[in-house]
Structures are given as C-alpha cells and as structure tokens.
Amino acid sequence: MHIHYISEQNSILNHFLAQLRDVNIQKDSMRFRKNIERIGEIMAYELSKILPYKDVEVQTPLGKKQTTVIEDNVVLCSILRAGLALHTGFMNFFDDAENGFVSAARIHGATEILVEYQAAPSFEGKHLLLLDPMLATGYSMVAVFNKLIQQETPKEIHICVVIAAPEGINYLKKHLPDHVHLWVASLDDGLNNDKYIIPGIGDAGDLAYGEKL
Ligand SMILES: O=P(O)(O)OC[C@H]1O[C@H](OP(=O)(O)OP(=O)(O)O)[C@H](O)[C@@H]1O
Ligand SMILES: O=c1cc[nH]c(=O)[nH]1
Ligand SMILES: [Mg+2]
Numbered sequence: 215m216h217i218h219y220i221s222e223q224n225s226i227l228n229h230f231l232a233q234l235r236d237v238n239i240q241k242d243s244m245r246f247r248k249n250i251e252r253i254g255e256i257m258a259y260e261l262s263k264i265l266p267y268k269d270v271e272v273q274t275p276l277g278k279k280q281t282t283v284i285e286d287n288v289v290l291c292s293i294l295r296a297g298l299a300l301h302t303g304f305m306n307f308f309d310d311a312e313n314g315f316v317s318a319a320r321i322h323g324a325t326e327i328l329v330e331y332q333a334a335p336s337f338e339g340k341h342l343l344l345l346d347p348m349l350a351t352g353y354s355m356v357a358v359f360n361k362l363i364q365q366e367t368p369k370e371i372h373i374c375v376v377i378a379a380p381e382g383i384n385y386l387k388k389h390l391p392d393h394v395h396l397w398v399a400s401l402d403d404g405l406n407n408d409k410y411i412i413p414g415i416g417d418a419g420d421l422a423y424g425e426k427l
Pocket of ligand 1: 293294295296297318319320324346347348349350351352353354355382409417418419420
C-alpha cells in the first residue's frame with residue numbers, strides 16, 4: 215500500500231485538525247462539519263498532485279495558453295454517515311466527479327460491519343476515491359471495499375481518511391491490494407477497548423450529525 219501522510223509539514227491543516235479534536239470547539243457541530251469539509255479540500259488538493267494530466271489549450275480574452283487538466287474521470291465514494299462532510303470537501307475541488315454512497319454500521323461491539331445501502335456509479339477505468347474521516351480497526355473500510363470492488367476494476371484506488379489508528383492501517387495492508395493508495399491527515403496512537411481512536415476526536419458521525427438511537 216502507498217501511504218501518504220499529509221500533516222508531516224506544518225500547514226493550516228493543523229489548525230483544522232486541532233479544532234476537530236478540541237472537546238469544547240467540537241461541540242459546535244457546524245464548525246465540526248466545516249472543518250472536516252476543509253480538510254477534505256486540502257486532501258483533494260494534495261491527491262490532485264499525483265493524478266494524470268493532459269495538455270489543453272485555453273483561449274483567454276487576449277490570447278491562447280497551453281496548460282494541463284486532470285485526464286481521467288474521478289468517482290468520489292463516501293461511507294455513511296461520517297463521510298458526508300468529507301465528501302463535500304472533495305466535491306468542492308473535483309467539480310466533475312461522479313458520486314457514490316455506501317452505508318457501514320459497526321455492530322457487535324464494532325467487531326462486525328453491516329454494509330447495506332449502496333448507490334454508486336460504474337468506476338471501471340476511473341479513479342476511485344473512498345472517503346471516511348475515521349480509520350479505527352479498518353473493518354468498515356475493508357467491508358465497503360470488498361462490496362464495491364466485486365466486478366469492476368478502477369484505474370486507481372485512493373482511500374482518504376482524516377484520523378487513522380495504526381491498527382486500521384495494518385488491517386488495510388493485510389486485506390487490500392498493494393497498489394491501493396492511503397491518504398492520512400493525522401496518525402494517532404491506537405484504539406481503546408471500545409475500538410475508538412485514541413486520542414482521536416470521539417464519534418465523528420455523532421459530532422457531525424447528532425447522536426443516534
Ligand atoms: O475502522 P472501523 O473500526 O470500522 O471504524 C471506522 C468507522 O466508524 C465510523 O462510522 P460509524 O460506524 O460510527 O458510523 P456513523 O458514521 O454512522 O456514525 C467511521 O466513520 C468509520 O466508518
Ligand atoms: O474513534 C472512532 C472510531 C470509529 N468511529 C468514530 O467515529 N470514531
Ligand atoms: Mg459513528
């Protein structure tokens with residue numbers, strides 16, 4: 215697996231991550247969603263640097279300019295619920311991307327994943343970006359991956375997460391093909407007994423959208 219850690223160099227990304235983690239600031243759910251969205255924009259920008267580009271000529275009011283634009287189709291596919299705000303951030307930068315949504319629920323003490331709802335376009339020959347703010351055990355990501363990648367072959371697969379635990383990264387390394395890219399905004403220490411990331415941010419879905427029954 216190709217792993218890209220994007221917060222190794224100090225940048226404004228650290229401000230957004232600090233606010234996500236701060237137990238007082240994160241109570242403002244609008245700011246929490248906005249920070250996930252802004253991190254999605256930064257991740258989209260970083261990822262855009264390794265996509266293939268093609269030459270184009272643009273007509274300006276005063277002349278012609280040779281430049282480049284992204285060559286291939288991009289499909290953004292996020293995991294419900296917590297992936298939604300991250301999805302918006304990526305969509306803000308990948309204007310023409312197609313979009314997919316898959317549900318994943320942690321059940322039986324987060325040891326099993328229930329994948330039910332799926333609405334996604336074809337990603338044959340396209341760049342598939344799988345989005346979820348949290349990579350804890352990695353079970354949700356692998357379950358969604360296995361459901362999506364049954365018959366189609368994307369050109370490239372990029373998994374984009376905001377906070378990752380080492381356990382989740384190791385699980386992905388073991389269960390996903392070597393050619394997959396993993397983008398991580400921040401690497402944390404590990405998991406607690408409830409399989410929450412430590413120090414993490416808490417429950418991303420609840421913080422963004424409210425507690426569920
Ligand atoms: O790596 P894992 O151990 O599988 O945990 C990560 C999953 O947990 C969170 O979703 P959650 O199940 O809380 O659903 P929600 O987004 O509806 O809150 C998160 O958004 C991931 O999908
Ligand atoms: O720490 C965690 C782990 C899984 N899901 C979350 O929202 N937070
Ligand atoms: Mg949740």
